[in-house]
Amino acid sequence: MTSKPPGNTAPLAHRLRVxxxxxxxxxxRQVVAAVRAAPDLELCGAVSRSFGGPTERGRDASVGSASALEAELRSAGVRTFSDLAEALGDLDPDVLVDFTSAEVAPGYLHSALSAGVPxxxxxxxxxxxxxxxLRETAERMGLGAAIIPNFSLGAMVMAILARTAAPYFKAAEIVELHHDRKKDAPSGTALALARTVAASLGKQTPNEPESAAPLVAAGDERPPVREVKTAPTHAEARGLDVHGVPVHSVRLSGLVAHHELIFASDGETLTVRHDSxxxxxxxxxxxxxxxTVPRLTGLVTSLEELVNLARA
Ligand SMILES: NC(=O)c1ccc[n+]([C@@H]2O[C@H](COP(=O)([O-])OP(=O)(O)OC[C@H]3O[C@@H](n4cnc5c(N)ncnc54)[C@H](OP(=O)(O)O)[C@@H]3O)[C@@H](O)[C@H]2O)c1
Structure with a gap:
């Protein structure tokens, strides 16, 4: 990830079209509200599978009706689409913001980058x-791509604290807790924390091993829990080994996103916890x-790196 040369960093005169x-x-829904509330941004378009039809496609009742959302957006002058390609063709957005699923996001992000949209x-x-x-496409197109598994500033500080503390401890474990509709496990944040901690504990961090790839449940299913028919082995009960750091995933309704990192040495522990x-x-x-992303070229995958680039 690089910042573009000074010639490309002049502030955009218009509101950024999102x-x-x-x-x-x-x-x-949070993105829609946040962008609409920001004076320097304009929500020019919104894409949802559920737009343009009467059904809710199994939407969780707690998050409200997509048709009501579509009507509200249209009355506020926001163009609504059920198809991203159509939206990219009709609008000329400055940035695409995507919070979807691991199945559709790669296609969406490649489409946007190929259409010249960071x-x-x-x-x-x-x-x-x-x-x-995605890194290759962004670099080839000379565009920025910020694909960041946790946008919380508190979680970013937690990672900084983890890096600071890790060299002083012998071992660490992570417990991550999320709502029961989260499809992947462990969370991207827990994987990144495990990598950071493992490196600082002096362990090897070779290329991503199979065991550290996030497991994504198919369709709308919540990730399965292994049924224990015989006595579990010690290893099975000790979480997922990510570079030698056990990661334990909890999925329960009522939770949002929570990460607890427990360090241990002889006779002491230190716990760093973040709750969204x-x-x-x-x-x-x-x-x-x-x-920030319109000023960048290439891929950035951590909020800390993005904050540093924004300051540069
Ligand atoms: N980086 C962070 O800080 C952070 C924080 C929280 C969550 N997340 C992640 O953000 C993602 C979304 O989380 P969420 O809680 O908003 O999930 P969600 O409530 O299930 O919403 C995901 C939306 O993606 C769209 N979608 C899903 N499958 C699709 C498909 N096959 N085709 C087209 N669109 C599809 C749907 O929207 P439409 O029906 O409107 O198209 C769906 O409502 C997840 O990967 C989650 O882990 C990241």
Missing amino acids: LATGVSGRMG VVSGTTGLDETVLAG VSRSSFMPGVLLAVR
């Missing part, structure tokens, strides 16, 4: 091969990415 995908989802995505569960492909109790916690990071 196109959002997955807008009937939990995060998509992208911001918080969709998790994208594996290293997908990210490498509302999805609004992700929006300052998302808006920072929206404002």
Whole structure:
């Protein structure tokens, strides 16, 4: 990831025009509200599978009606689409913001980049091969792509604290807790934390092993839990080994996104915990990415790196 040369960093005179995908989802709705509330941004378009038809396609009743959302957006002058290609063809957005799923996000992000539109995505569960492909497309197109598994500034600080603390401890484990509709496990944040901690504990961090790839449940199913028919082995009960750091995933309704990192040495432990109790916690990071990514070329995958690039 690089900043563009000074000639390309002049502030844009107009409000940045944002196109959002997955807008009937939990995060998509937050993005719609946050972009509409930002004076320097304009939500020019919104894409949802559910737009243009009467059905809700199994939407969780707690997140409200997509048809009501579509009507509200239209009355506010926001163009609505069920098809991203159509939206990219009709609008000339400055940035695409995507919070969808690991199945559709790669296609959406490639389409936007290929159409000359920088992208911001918080969709998790994208594996290293997908990210490498998006990096290549972004670099080839000379565009920025911010694909960041956790946009919370608090979670970013947690990662910094983890890096600071890790050299002083012998071992660490991570417990990540999320709502029961989250499709991937472990969370992208937990994987990134495990990598950071493992490196600082002096362990080897070779290329991503199979065991550290996020597991994504198919369709709308919540990730399965292994049924124990015989006595479990010790290893089976000790979480997923990510570079030697056990990661334990909890999925329960009522939770949003929570990460607990426990360090241990002889006779002492240190616990660093972060709780996103509302999805609004992700929006300052998302808006920072929206404002920064048009000035960048290539892929950035951590909020800390993005914050540093925004300051540069
Ligand atoms: N980076 C972060 O800080 C952060 C924070 C929280 C969550 N996340 C991640 O953000 C993503 C979305 O989370 P969420 O809680 O908003 O999930 P959600 O409520 O299930 O919403 C996801 C939306 O994506 C769209 N979508 C899903 N499957 C699709 C498909 N096959 N084709 C087209 N569109 C599809 C749908 O929107 P439409 O019906 O409107 O198209 C759906 O409502 C997840 O990957 C989650 O882990 C990231």
